[in-house]
Amino acid sequence: MKKLFYVVAGFAIVLLVFYTYLGGFAAPDVTLTTSETMYVAGQPFEGSVEDEAMGQAFQRVSEVLQDKALQGHPANIYYNDPDKSGDSIRAFIGIIIPDSTAKLPAGYTLRTVPGGRQVVRAEATASIALLPKKLYAAVFDYAKEEKLKLEEFYVEWFPEDDKGVLEVPVKE
Template identity: 45%
Template sequence: MQKKFLIYMAIVIGLVLVFYTYMGGFAEVKITKATSTSLFVAGKYFEGSTEAEELGQIYQQAGEAVEQKQLTGDFAGIFYNNPSRDSKTVKAFIGVAIQDTSVALPAGFTVRVVPGGQPVLKGELDANITIAPRRIYSALFDYAKEQNLTLQEFYVERFPEGKPAVVEVGLSKK
């Protein structure tokens, strides 16, 4: 009986590792210092708990806008704080990175502009959207600490289809 259990557990662990690898869990995060480019994000602002149902609804609305071809672009978010630092409260603008700002927006959506030309720390990871953000943020914060860099409370996430996920964090000028 114990031998069957060990075989079963080995198979389950093996399948989990294969799935995690397929999702990009073991891919390397690429960190670079860069200069931001202008970005237009059509979406909705949210401020509140990271567990709030409304936040999940905004994510769904952004996804539906792309699926229904109301917007053309990649899933994106602008975060004005680090939710892990201050009690699971997030200040974010969630939506779609768009090229054409003259398009008709879905109900309740507005456009925010991320200015270009700013120094940023950029993390890229070819992984699923469920894994990428946490891995990228962890690598960015570790790198900033190792290099004695000061980061701003301003984060831009982009998840282009078929390309690595990207997170840019503003670098403070010393």
């Protein structure tokens, strides 16, 4: 029985160390701020989060950045919350680019996210596997604590490896 306890305890320690290494215990920084205008080049997606086409859209972003067809950071715009809409998502998956004059790769269009809006912004450093859940939870917790109503419009981007940012506009 002692042997089993030591094995389970050892396994738990390894998991905790790995989770810490991935940034699992790092708390996001959350602020209420004013958004800046962003240009996102990419492609729309509508369907299930399990849809293969969504994965292909993310893969295309990676290819466009690797081929240096665009300079920027991976970014996504979500127009609804899939947790509330039964696994159906409306999104625009692409790359934040510095300005609107860039020549876009075939199949890509440009969307402008207007600046000057009050947003709840969360930033965190962690593994990309953990970032979305951490960022969204931090924004929703902050909004609840501050009694803010949020729009169903989410802009997330990843300016560096293992760093993510999420902005959600406050309803006026």
